[in-house]
Amino acid sequence: MAQQPPLGPADSVVVVGAGHAGVQLVDSLRAGGYAGAITLLSRESARPYQRPPLSKDFIAASGAPEALPLRGEGFFDDAGVRALWGVAAERIDPEARQLVADTGERIAYSALVLATGADNRRLGVPGEDLAGVVSLRTLEDAARARAGLEGARRAVVVGAGFVGLEVAAAARARGVDVTVVAPTERPLRRSVSPAVSAFLAERHALDGVRLELGTAVAGFLPRPAGSGSGDRVASVMTADGRELPADVVVVGVGAFPAVGLAAAAGLAVGDGVTVDGGLRTSDPHILAIGDCASFPSAHAGRRVRLESVQNATDQARHAAAVLLGAAAGPYAELPWFWSHQGPTKVQIAGLSRSDAHRVVRGDRASGKFSVFAFDVTGAEARLVAVESVNSPTDHLAARRLLGAGRQLTPDDAADPAFDLKAYSRAAPVPA
Numbered sequence: 001m002a003q004q005p006p007l008g009p010a011d012s013v014v015v016v017g018a019g020h021a022g023v024q025l026v027d028s029l030r031a032g033g034y035a036g037a038i039t040l041l042s043r044e045s046a047r048p049y050q051r052p053p054l055s056k057d058f059i060a061a062s063g064a065p066e067a068l069p070l071r072g073e074g075f076f077d078d079a080g081v082r083a084l085w086g087v088a089a090e091r092i093d094p095e096a097r098q099l100v101a102d103t104g105e106r107i108a109y110s111a112l113v114l115a116t117g118a119d120n121r122r123l124g125v126p127g128e129d130l131a132g133v134v135s136l137r138t139l140e141d142a143a144r145a146r147a148g149l150e151g152a153r154r155a156v157v158v159g160a161g162f163v164g165l166e167v168a169a170a171a172r173a174r175g176v177d178v179t180v181v182a183p184t185e186r187p188l189r190r191s192v193s194p195a196v197s198a199f200l201a202e203r204h205a206l207d208g209v210r211l212e213l214g215t216a217v218a219g220f221l222p223r224p225a226g227s228g229s230g231d232r233v234a235s236v237m238t239a240d241g242r243e244l245p246a247d248v249v250v251v252g253v254g255a256f257p258a259v260g261l262a263a264a265a266g267l268a269v270g271d272g273v274t275v276d277g278g279l280r281t282s283d284p285h286i287l288a289i290g291d292c293a294s295f296p297s298a299h300a301g302r303r304v305r306l307e308s309v310q311n312a313t314d315q316a317r318h319a320a321a322v323l324l325g326a327a328a329g330p331y332a333e334l335p336w337f338w339s340h341q342g343p344t345k346v347q348i349a350g351l352s353r354s355d356a357h358r359v360v361r362g363d364r365a366s367g368k369f370s371v372f373a374f375d376v377t378g379a380e381a382r383l384v385a386v387e388s389v390n391s392p393t394d395h396l397a398a399r400r401l402l403g404a405g406r407q408l409t410p411d412d413a414a415d416p417a418f419d420l421k422a423y424s425r426a427a428p429v430p431a
């Protein structure tokens, strides 16, 4: 792909999306010394905020919802960023190197960065648009979910992924009766090992969450007409013919990358906007980062698209370095992730496949353990990922080892007498 010269003060950067990736990019460009024009477009009118708390503390507590800002007040003004809140990018004109906003303004760019994130999947079943059925992505969605939980007796959560389980725990913390309905046989089937799934299923059940697994949702029924709230959800219909009463429903069935702008501009897209190791799209003047980008992962050995704060933030830093001509090589940061489900903290470092060889370190019954995943080729076992449950020390050690490419045998990983912390300390500290 054609090499681009580093940005200079006469250049202009346009960033679409002010989530974790877009905001970090702007920050890193200025921190890296870029003094040219920056325009940041956000179709949300709320000032940039942290998304992870939306399915956790934000809805677990009573009182007025407050978002956690991504940067302090005055950050964008101080950084000399032209921030357009509540303005969506409508179209890219790659030949003219201009972005067309929904206000009609054409904004010229030397470099355009797409940080458009992901949009929630819909179930595509009847009743999905009833009041009280909420799909959680934005601050507005979370405020709706929280209002629905106020005074609710029964909630149904559709989906047993991270967002679904976090919402279930938060709703239980408010004393709401919670049922999780999901078509998969185990929670988090695509994201964690069977051992961690089993632990979480037990943990949520102990906390009083009812798990209806292997169950698809067929639709939502409204309250009876004449009840004064006939457009509001009353129950969830399952595909096996049951009706689950619900005052509020939260749907968390995954997301798809926001690639519309890129695709319409003729950029290469697959599961995400296709980028190279420099996070450049098929048009070298346009980069894509965060949830919307499909990139070649050194850790997975294949192209992946990740939905995590770490990925959004680290790719933003890397994209800024690429634009400033300061990137030392292709993007290669270790992926890691966290999820807080009530009192249970899950942390994951690295990426594993379902056929990985796994060993458990620690005692599941104690509620603190880690699952180490290895890729096995012949006699060689290579550590590729670690899932830690309530074991932050293991997680940090795993990040050190995986980040440094330092090896560990499955026997050592599983041996409680093996000093993992000391062993990992011989590896460089991750960023």
Ligand SMILES: Cc1cc2nc3c(=O)[nH]c(=O)nc-3n(C[C@H](O)[C@H](O)[C@H](O)COP(=O)(O)OP(=O)(O)OC[C@H]3O[C@@H](n4cnc5c(N)ncnc54)[C@H](O)[C@@H]3O)c2cc1C
Pocket (backbone or CB within 6 Å): 016, 017, 018, 019, 020, 021, 022, 041, 042, 043, 044, 051, 052, 053, 054, 055, 087, 088, 089, 090, 115, 116, 117, 118, 136, 137, 138, 163, 258, 261, 289, 290, 291, 292, 306, 307, 308, 309, 310, 312, 336, 337, 338, 339, 340
């Ligand atoms: C409820 C919830 C809980 C989560 N919890 C965790 C967690 O515990 N840990 C973790 O690591 N990750 C978590 N995530 C994932 C994490 O929040 C995302 O990976 C991260 O926000 C991705 O950042 P991003 O900047 O790529 O996208 P986003 O943060 O989604 O930002 C993209 C922004 O671009 C805007 N946009 C899109 N198209 C346009 C357009 N045409 N014009 C203008 N603006 C546009 C969108 O409206 C959005 O504001 C969670 C996500 C959700 C939804």
